[in-house]
Amino acid sequence: MTRQFASCMTFRPYGWVTLLALTTLVGCQRGASPAPGLKATATGTAIVESSGGHQIGVTGTALNDPLVVQVNDDQGTDVTGALVEFHGPAGVNFDPAVVLTDSSGQATTTVTLGAFAGRYKLSVVTPGKSHPVTLEVVETALGYQQRLGSILADKYCNRCHDPESSPERVSNYDNLAVKPHPFTEGDTLNKMSDADLTSIIVHGGPALNRSALMPPYGTTLSAADVRALIAYTRAVADPPYQPAGTVYARK
């Protein structure tokens, strides 16, 4: 991956012409090259996501679950042998990038996200009957700080803040008189400033006139830990958190 990334970044010293040509190609769109030996035997008119969207992964690392999409025709039945291409911003790698749908109309690829933390908008394209059909999928990559936040959240916060129970951990969410906000709840958390979130973590709920069920962690967690938790919260917020002046991983 690095090699592809590096070669896409490389400017060879052939003067201004190369430079101009390369600046027009900024973004280094990858994945669209038609693979030799792949011949579509059918075309579909719709493309839907089966699984693998909205995952939270780690920068530069393959996502846990593969991305699976399904190609359908006008009647909504799956199409076998349709060509599917996966595209993403610079640094994103698909294995494979071009696939033919299998006998159940599905195309599967393993996605490796790029080196930047943030949301990645991927597009999945199938040629279609008259015009190409595109499906957009969003995946999130956590950098070092956000992932540290996710690990800390798992240890200290999720038992109450995550309403979902797992076999290894029973959620305490339903037991609380005042319900905590799940970290993905962008509608509420995006409105709170970093300073507000810091005070509520450090001094507990009462600091912002909220419930005392949220205890203070200022002595237990370090300042860097608190920053990491906030960075994680911002990374997984849905709808996405947009600080002033900051945009997505790819414009």
Add this chain to the structure above:
Amino acid sequence: MQRIKTILSSAWTALFGDPVRAFGVVSLVLLIALAIAPAKEHFSEWHRYQRQYLKLIHNRGDALSLQRRFQPGIHQIWLPNLGVVDRCTTCHLGLNEAGLADVHQQPFSKHPAIPHSLDGFGCVICHGGQGAATTVSEAHSSERAGEEPILPARYIESGCGQCHQDQLPGTPQLNLGRSMLRRYGCVHCHAITLPDGTKVVATDHPPSLAHIADKTTREWIFSWLKDPQAYSASTTMPDFKLSDTDASDISAYLVSTSTPLPGDNATLDVKSAMSADPSAGPSLYGESFCSSCHAVQNAAGNLVGGDLGPELTRIGNKAKPEWLKAWLQNPRTYDATTPMPHYRFTPQQIAILAGYLQGKSDSDYGANVHLDPGTAVQIAHGRKLIVELGCAACHEINGVQKPENFAPELSSIGSKPLAQILFLPGMEHALSSYIVTKIRQPRAFGTSVKMPQFTLTTAQTDALTTALLALTSRSRSMPDSLRVAEIQETNYQPAGHAGKLMTELACLSCHRINERGGDMAPDLSWEGSAIQQQWLVGFLKNPNTLRPALIRRMPRFNLSDNDNKELTDYILAVYQSPSIDPDFTLPAMNAAETVEHGRQLFYSKYACQACHIVDAKTDKGYIGPTLTQVGSRLTAAWVYAWLRNPQALRPGTIEPNQNLSDDDARALTAFLMSLKGPGRRGTKQ
């Protein structure tokens, strides 16, 4: 010929015919020659990036401050004590610019937040590549002898591991890789010495094969050797890709040299081996919390249970019934160092449990394996194979010495020069890709490679690769002040008769005491300061759970009253914390007013009911232990000290330190100590 001569001589006359003209021409040539150096710099790659950067920041709101901080020319981070000469910041100009967080165009983006400053550590320590280079291709992807291309992002945590031998919360992949080096037994064959001189020690427990014929049949050994994962998907035993003959000969040798142990044939005084009640087996298995350590595959094919002991899905195919009973009676007869506790089951219980486990079998497993008794030739060949494959590096085998340094040492594998590596065709020429391929398919590097095939996920191979890449020569030459040592496991051993009891019950398999032991259950180093003796006696007799949400629980060991007293006396006397005042008393401990004040603090100011249950009718908090009878469980001194600073008593505990005032802590302690509980009312599920 004549013509060329004429042209040359006329050119000579034209250029150097008279002295003034010659002077002009020579000056011109000199000027051009002099201009080459600045031109080369002007058209150099890094200069182009710097101009591009200026263009990028030109139109931004914070252009002025960015421009002020921009310095033209080659930048360099020079750290002599680390051997770092990094010029990466010549092109990567925005690394320290917080304002460029939104720029995702390399090489100008801001470096993501990390705990270290770039000026203190440079770039190549973590990222690899050639720091001194000033062109992209040389810095990022040079493969010349001794030079490493830049490290793929997925192994970046290996950089942390060069200094940090301890477990960092932010490097899960490195931590996993390091624990796998121990758990998968890599270090049985490959010696790894850490930079501080300590050796990495394996934490797996490969069973001794000295008495294997007591335990299982030759047919099972054969099937196991052919494909260990077919018997137990979760086993760490690798596949040696043996042929039928080889597997058969090895099994012949193991069985022929196995010596019988007198205690391996349990003679039980039970009238009916199997209980009439078919649910007796599963319920005894459940009550004994076998699944805290042993996993079993469920109908959906998922493993359910712990991984401290072997998977038991097909144990009936493997264990001989008599051996299984003897093992359940006292596992230490067969294996003195097993992590399995001696449960002190009654003969009736042993029969029930052995019958239940014997039923866990797969009639298809090894159904077609029929082996004739091994001949002397086969046995000799089996021994030869055992020596060649290094079986004795992990397992104790009669008649075969444990080999020393069986496989190459890996202490500096992270700096193995590329020139020493034989790459497979089509493989990326990078150390990381060599290591990961070697772990994934060791036999692809030639038929004479002895390293077996492990069954690992991509995440696991990446984790192992990360841990190995951290073993660099730089990590050895690093100044000692930068090294963060690992918390070393001690060889603590409780003393006396109680110590013998604790070894038998394998307390340290789950509990940690004085920096030794497992992490499944609470650390008991200060348990004597924390609990009241009467409670502990009752708890050991019948360990009702304190945390209703936990799946893994303390089993019941059927201790005799004498043993119970011996053990609790020892814990109370020895596991005392020096920071807890044994004479601590609450001045007005039972004053109803203080208790009521404490109750108010508990429910209102500190809202402890979020995590704890005091009144089983109204409170629902599931995270901390149930406190309905905490007054008869814990000591006042411990409760007070815990409330003041939980992490001081148990580092890493998740109860937040609320910075309580002394008065609040005393009032809360008074309230909690007033909770004596209505007799013994367990929350058994």
